[in-house]
Amino acid sequence: MSAWSGNDTKKYLPVLLAEHGNLCVLCGEPCAPDELSVEHLIPRSTAPELSHDLDNLRISHKSCNFSRGNRSIETFRSHYSNNLSWWNNIQ
Ligand SMILES: [Zn+2]
Structure with a gap:
């Protein structure tokens, strides 16, 4: 089952x-x-088998989670820290 x-979210957030x-x-x-949401380090679209794996789950802001989409975390962070105008444009 890969659906989320x-x-x-209610189950995994406290953990x-x-x-x-x-x-x-x-x-x-x-x-x-x-603002809490559950972030998948490796996106569900890439690795549906890890969608309920605690090692692949972390806390993020709902807005960050939404803005990241299916980008890798590294891509998101580099844009976030290097180009705030890019960040603001996608809000
Ligand atoms: Zn955030």
């Missing part, structure tokens, strides 16, 4: 918070409770 649902804290894996800033 809101119930999965990830306990293990990794509330820092966004994408931008490094803390997430407020209403």
Whole structure:
């Protein structure tokens, strides 16, 4: 089963918070409770078999998660840190 649902988010968020804290894996800033989402380090589209693997799950802001899309984390971070105008354009 590779589908991801809101119930999965509810299930995994407390586990990830306990293990990794509330820092966004994408931008490094803390997430407020209403900004929390579960980020797949390797996107589900690339590795559906890892979509429920705790080693592949981290905390991120909903907005960061959405903006990243299917880019690699490295690509997202380099754009985020090197080109804030690019970042603002895709908000
Ligand atoms: Zn973030």
